[in-house]
Amino acid sequence: MDKIVLDGNVVAQEIREGLKTRIEKLKKNGLIPCLATILVGDNPASETYVKMKGNACKRLGMKSIRVHLPEETSTSELVETIKELNNDNSVHGILLQHPVPPHIDERTAFEAIDIRKDVDGVTSTGYGQTALGFGEYPSCTPAAIMKILEHYQIQIDGKHAVVVGRSPILGKPVSALLLNANATVTTCHSRTSNLPEILKLADIVVAAVGKPEFIKGSWLKDGSIILDAGYNEGNVGDIDYKTCYEVASAITPVPGGVGPVTIATLLKQTVESAEKYSV
Amino acid sequence: MDKIVLDGNVVAQEIREGLKTRIEKLKKNGLIPCLATILVGDNPASETYVKMKGNACKRLGMKSIRVHLPEETSTSELVETIKELNNDNSVHGILLQHPVPPHIDERTAFEAIDIRKDVDGVTSTGYGQTALGFGEYPSCTPAAIMKILEHYQIQIDGKHAVVVGRSPILGKPVSALLLNANATVTTCHSRTSNLPEILKLADIVVAAVGKPEFIKGSWLKDGSIILDAGYNEGNVGDIDYKTCYEVASAITPVPGGVGPVTIATLLKQTVESAEKYSV
Numbered sequence: 001m002d003k004i005v006l007d008g009n010v011v012a013q014e015i016r017e018g019l020k021t022r023i024e025k026l027k028k029n030g031l032i033p034c035l036a037t038i039l040v041g042d043n044p045a046s047e048t049y050v051k052m053k054g055n056a057c058k059r060l061g062m063k064s065i066r067v068h069l070p071e072e073t074s075t076s077e078l079v080e081t082i083k084e085l086n087n088d089n090s091v092h093g094i095l096l097q098h099p100v101p102p103h104i105d106e107r108t109a110f111e112a113i114d115i116r117k118d119v120d121g122v123t124s125t126g127y128g129q130t131a132l133g134f135g136e137y138p139s140c141t142p143a144a145i146m147k148i149l150e151h152y153q154i155q156i157d158g159k160h161a162v163v164v165g166r167s168p169i170l171g172k173p174v175s176a177l178l179l180n181a182n183a184t185v186t187t188c189h190s191r192t193s194n195l196p197e198i199l200k201l202a203d204i205v206v207a208a209v210g211k212p213e214f215i216k217g218s219w220l221k222d223g224s225i226i227l228d229a230g231y232n233e234g235n236v237g238d239i240d241y242k243t244c245y246e247v248a249s250a251i252t253p254v255p256g257g258v259g260p261v262t263i264a265t266l267l268k269q270t271v272e273s274a275e276k277y278s279v
Numbered sequence: 280m281d282k283i284v285l286d287g288n289v290v291a292q293e294i295r296e297g298l299k300t301r302i303e304k305l306k307k308n309g310l311i312p313c314l315a316t317i318l319v320g321d322n323p324a325s326e327t328y329v330k331m332k333g334n335a336c337k338r339l340g341m342k343s344i345r346v347h348l349p350e351e352t353s354t355s356e357l358v359e360t361i362k363e364l365n366n367d368n369s370v371h372g373i374l375l376q377h378p379v380p381p382h383i384d385e386r387t388a389f390e391a392i393d394i395r396k397d398v399d400g401v402t403s404t405g406y407g408q409t410a411l412g413f414g415e416y417p418s419c420t421p422a423a424i425m426k427i428l429e430h431y432q433i434q435i436d437g438k439h440a441v442v443v444g445r446s447p448i449l450g451k452p453v454s455a456l457l458l459n460a461n462a463t464v465t466t467c468h469s470r471t472s473n474l475p476e477i478l479k480l481a482d483i484v485v486a487a488v489g490k491p492e493f494i495k496g497s498w499l500k501d502g503s504i505i506l507d508a509g510y511n512e513g514n515v516g517d518i519d520y521k522t523c524y525e526v527a528s529a530i531t532p533v534p535g536g537v538g539p540v541t542i543a544t545l546l547k548q549t550v551e552s553a554e555k556y557s558v
Contacts, residue, residue, distance in 0.1 A: 107413065124414075128407025132447050134386065135403075158472045166458060168411050179445055179466055184477065186465040187458055193437045198463065201477075 004152060004250040006227070008144075011151045012260035016060060019271050023061055026274055033274035034063035035093045035119070035266065036085045040078060041071035041101045050097050056263045062270065065091065075105045079112045086114040092277060093119035093270035098169065116276070119269040122169055131176035137269045142174035144261035145206060145227045146181065154225055154250060157182040160201055164188045164215065164238070165208030170229055174206050195219065207238035217243025226251045229258045283431060283529040285506070287423075290430045291539035295339060298550050302340055305553055312553035313342035314372045314398070314545065315364045319357060320350035320380045329376050335542045341549065344370065354384045358391045365393040371556060372398035372549035377448065395555070398548040401448055410455035416548045421453035423540035424485060424506045425460065433504055433529060436461040439480055443467045443494065443517070444487030449508055453485050474498065486517035496522030504529045508537045 026033055035057050039050045050066060057064035067081060078100070085091050094117045100106050110122040118126045121139035129135030130142075138146075149156060161183040165171030171187060179185045183204065188195055196219035199205060204225045207215050212232035217240060220226070226248045230238025237254030245251055252258055305312055314336050318329045329345060336343035346360060357379070364370050373396045379385050389401040397405045400418035408414030409421075417425075428435060440462040444450030450466060458464045462483065467474055475498035478484060483504045486494050491511035496519060499505070505527045509517025516533030524530055531537055 107411070124407035124411050125404040126407070127411060128403035128405070131410060131451060132386070132403050132406060158470050160473070160477075172410060172455075172458075175466075176451075179451075179468075182468075182470040184465065184467050184471040184473075186463065187454075188463050189458075189461075191437050191461040192463040194439070194463075198439075198480075201480075 003245075003248065006148050006152055006250055006252045006257060008148065008252060008257040008260040011148050012264035014151065015147070015261070015264035015268055019060060019268055022271055022275065026271070026278055027061070029278055031274060031278050032061075032063045033271045034065060034091050035095060035270045036065040036067060036088075036091045038067045038069065038078070038081060038085075038094070038096045040069045040073050040097075040104065043099070046097045046099075053095065053263055053266060056267055057270075060267060062267065063090075071101055073101075073104065075108055078104060078109045082109060082112040086112075086117060089277070091117065092273040093117055093266070095120050095266065096122065117273060119266060119273055120169070121173060127168065127173060127176075130173055131180075133180050136272070138177060139169045139173040140265040140269065141170050141208075141229050141258060141262045142177050143265045143269075144258050145174055145229065146177050147261055147265065148227065148252065148258065149204075149225075152250065154204075156204065158184075159203040160184045160186070161204040161206065162186045162188060162199055162202035163206045163208060164195065164199075165206075165210065165229075167208065170208040174208060174229070178204070178206075209238045211238055212236045213238070213240040215239040215244065217245070217247045220244060220247045222247050223249040225249060227258060228252050228254050230254065231259060282524075282527065285427050285431055285529055285531045285536060287427065287531060287536040287539040290427050291543035293430065294426070294540070294543035294547055298339060298547055301550055301554065305550070305557055306340070308557055310553060310557050311340075311342045312550045313344060313370050314374060314549045315344040315346060315367075315370045317346045317348065317357070317360060317364075317373070317375045319348045319352050319376075319383065322378070325376045325378075332374065332542055332545060335546055336549075339546060341546060342369075350380055352380075352383065354387055357383060357388045361388060361391040365391075365396060368556070370396065371552040372396055372545070374399050374545065375401065396552060398545060398552055399448070400452060406447065406452060409452055410459075412459050415551070417456060418448045418452040419544040419548065420449050420487075420508050420537060420541045421456050422544045422548075423537050424453055424508065425456050426540055426544065427506065427531065427537065428483075428504075431529065433483075435483065437463075438482040439463045439465070440483040440485065441465045441467060441478055441481035442485040442487060443474065443478075444485075444489065444508075446487065449487040453487060453508070457483070457485075488517045490517055491515045492517070492519040494518040494523065496524070496526045499523060499526045501526050502528040505531065506537060507531050507533050509533065510538060
């Protein structure tokens with residue numbers, strides 16, 4: 001059996017190529033697509049992510065605004081900042097970097113984002129629209145996973161997909177997108193009592209659990225397709241790559257798998273939002 | 280093993296009893312909780328449902344408004360009617376009876392319902408809030424299923440629930456509620472290739488497929504808990520009751536199972552909405 005390493009850099013490149021002429025067209029009309037990122041506090045990993053997103057904008061000739069708020073920012077101060085960006089016509093997408101410091105009510109902050117600028121699908125309305133099948137901006141990592149499957153022409157319809165994780169911006173929306181693509185979908189999580197037994201049934205596995213090298217190859221069905229959305233310290237994902245590689249028919253590496261496609265998707269959805277402004 | 284028939288009439292009665300003093304209190308403050316139902320066209324089953332809901336309001340001393348629109352109503356006319364009810368301060372809940380005639384864009388109509396009056400959880404925002412765990416009014420049939428499980432003290436945490444069906448007001452939200460209650464959840468549907476194999480793993484089965492007597496007892500695990508949300512011509516549900524009864528440890532009958540609890544839940548959520556108006 002041919003084994004495919006699902007190369008996120010190739011997929012991301014394809015997305016970026018598709019954006020170039022669209023960005024040029026917008027610019028000719030005097031409009032520069034702009035992503036605003038908000039970082040609260042000094043989590044070094046989050047700082048890196050935000051920087052990567054800003055740099056990715058720059059490389060494509062897009063604008064980015066980086067708002068960096070101090071650790072002690074209150075929920076209402078954060079909401080105030082979000083509202084200012086909602087009202088700023090030069091901003092087309094708003095990304096609040098997750099996680100925020102624990103004293104902040106992250107849900108309240110997410111909900112403050114204008115649905116038209118919710119390019120990472122974090123609001124409940126954005127999530128609901130995605131799950132019901134007509135959302136404009138799904139959460140970027142779930143959308144990236146679907147894009148990788150599409151790029152490599154992996155059949156989803158009628159397949160059994162098992163998602164490990166149920167976070168609002170990853171496990172839940174990727175379950176919803178796979179379901180809408182006609183997979184039978186099982187969502188597992190920390191309270192799942194028989195994870196290896198369930199994974200043995202999976203044609204497609206999405207690891208979104210946030211635990212380094214958690215999922216072992218011995219738990220998986222031979223020939224399964226594995227998408228690793230985890231990114232943990234030491235540059236490892238949520239799957240035990242070596243043993244999973246052995247059984248997989250297709251697998252995303254970490255790094256170079258889901259990550260770059262997530263960022264490219266964020267740019268794409270920001271450009272789409274800008275295009276709606278320009279009409 | 281003791282077999283339990285999950286009696287929806289008992290659960291519904293309990294809900295209604297809990298509402299009586301709340302309704303009295305509202306009335307003392309000059310406020311009568313009011314549900315508006317909208318029926319488009321002349322589907323006899325839908326007429327019956329709407330009548331049942333209106334009668335249920337009456338029996339509890341609640342008000343109900345029945346809007347009956349002709350078959351040829353357009354989407355925009357329906358949306359106009361919904362907006363009028365949104366703006367009517369005497370109305371606390373709006374229920375658009377599903378299904379609407381095929382020429383109407385049901386989703387557009389559902390989305391027109393003010394979230395504060397969306398007591399059947401049909402809007403994408405209502406669905407998203409439910410799925411993310413902070414929704415005020417989940418879709419009534421899913422909420423009824425959860426209430427039955429709660430009433431009969433059936434453990435959900437750590438169990439494997441299999442939902443057959445993925446509609447926006449039934450399969451999807453009941454999957455979401457079960458997931459939030461810490462079940463491992465598999466959502467199956469018409470494209471699921473190995474339904475009996477998956478059902479064999481289920482501790483809890485929710486039938487929400489809309490096909491009479493579709494699910495057979497031989498597909499199920501011994502001792503499984505079966506909730507039948509179907510209601511088809513001939514007063515039969517989505518499960519083959521006789522054979523499923525044999526293997527179940529607990530089972531809802533049709534009629535007298537999920538149905539009455541759904542209606543009681545609708546009243547309860549309308550009363551909750553009225554209480555919010557009164558503060």
